[in-house]
Amino acid sequence: MGKIVRVGIIGTGGIARDVHVPNYLKCGEQVEIVAVSDVVKEKAEKLAEDFNIPNVFSSYEEMLQKVQLDAVSICTPNKFHHPAAIAALQAGCHVLCEKPPAITAKEAEEMASAASKAGKILTYGFHFRYAPQVEMLKKFIDGGELGDIYAARVTAMRRRGIPGWGVFTNKELQGGGPLIDIGVHMLDTALYLMGYPEPDTVLGVTYQKLGNRKGVGLMGSWDWENFSIEDMARGMITFKNGASILLETAFAANVEKIDEMSVTLMGDQGGADVFPLKIYQEKYDSLIDITPAHLPKRNYHEQEIRRFVDGCLNGTPPLSTAEQGVYLQQIINGLYMSAAKGEAVKIGEIAHTHLTQKEGEGFDE
Structure with missing residues (x-):
């Protein structure tokens, strides 16, 4: 990975708009938000327009296939944390997933296993x-x-x-x-x-x-x-x-x-x-x-995003680990x-x- 983290956003609701996107932008030249996806494409288009994000998709699968990404934020309802995280990890992305890890313990275990297999960061949004x-x-x-x-x-x-x-x-x-x-x-x-x-x-x-x-x-x-x-x-x-x-x-x-x-x-x-x-x-x-x-x-969310970006760039261990999520x-x-x-x-x-x-x-x- 170069010195810029190319980020994709999965889910464009309030937590993406108010927390993830603004705090990635605070990282300056270290981060480029290159794509957003949402099943309601109009929401994704609006977020992309407001924050000058070049690529918009109605599915994260298409986003992961068509855009080269280093990392993703998962900001969907809890039900979709597991499949989105697995897909992103398998696509070679580091993952910051909003809390809770998943719906079931089995899903959390599978997410941790996928992160280990991919050699990528999987961390959760426990900003406190x-x-x-x-x-x-x-x-x-x-x-x-x-x-x-x-x-x-x-x-x-x-x-x-x-x-x-x-x-x-x-x-x-x-x-x-x-x-x-x-x-x-x-x-x-x-x-x-x-x-x-x-x-x-x-x-x-x-x-x-x-x-x-x-x-x-x-x-x-x-x-x-x-x-x-x-x-x-x-x-x-x-x-x-x-x-x-x-x-x-x-x-x-x-x-x-x-x-x-x-x-x-x-x-x-x-x-x-x-x-x-x-x-x-x-x-x-x-x-x-x-x-x-x-x-x-301190802005807890800003510190969380900066820690994730530093992990993507420099290998800094995440504060919240996939194993703890299990x-x-x-x-x-x-x-x-x-x-x-x-x-x-x-x-x-x-x-x-x-x-x-x-x-x-x-x-x-």
Whole structure:
């Protein structure tokens, strides 16, 4: 590869328009966006016109065949992450795929295998890893300040935050609701700070109490009559090293805060809340709290794109790896499966198929 990364965009919705394309352009002469594709070609044409992108396609297969690319961003609904990533990797492209990795654990495994076989980067859009709070805390953890992190709590809760646009409430295209959409961000952040331990057992429950009826929408009006996802999920994950995580996530719940995204870590030498960052320790016969006086302001998405481009050009390892994506997808699928079965599930027992609503989503209705 030369000193310019030739990029193609698969899917031209909001995340492509507002995040990927603008931040690739910030990379200057290192990047050239040469093609976009979308099944709705008019959307692709509009994006290409707005950002001066020369090639437009209605399918990523045609784009990969007709244009020489070094890398692609996958910005499609979750259902299409797997086939698009496989096709791009087989075409010799590095891949930055939006979260979650896929719909099923089997798909995530196949994507990781394809990346390994192709010798290409496969990384995921977990931009909270680039938050200055996370970067600072990671240094404390690597320095042994928290010791053995054996417990964590993950929260991604909205009071009335069901997206009123896109396909976020369509289970067939997204694979689920808040668990796979926003909960996955905080879960990944906790796992990253814990060193991504191997999951062992999950226990999950899902609810559909508010999304399938008319109500107040703080993120626009949603199609409540065709609401096929959970509006809340809760769970516990245990790991083979003995650690555990408690998780709670919702698009809609009767809670005080309008929007809460948080991670709490507990180790034998210290603990921490991440958003905002505060560290808790016992030192010199005292209980002390450590709060940073200053943290740099940063565009998380820009840092994510720059890391990906640097990997394409210089071989810098991705911050989010394909192997971590497999663990994460196993946990997500395990929680949905546990909710459907009404009992805890061993990760090794997960059948690599996606549960449909007819098979039992586990909703408590």
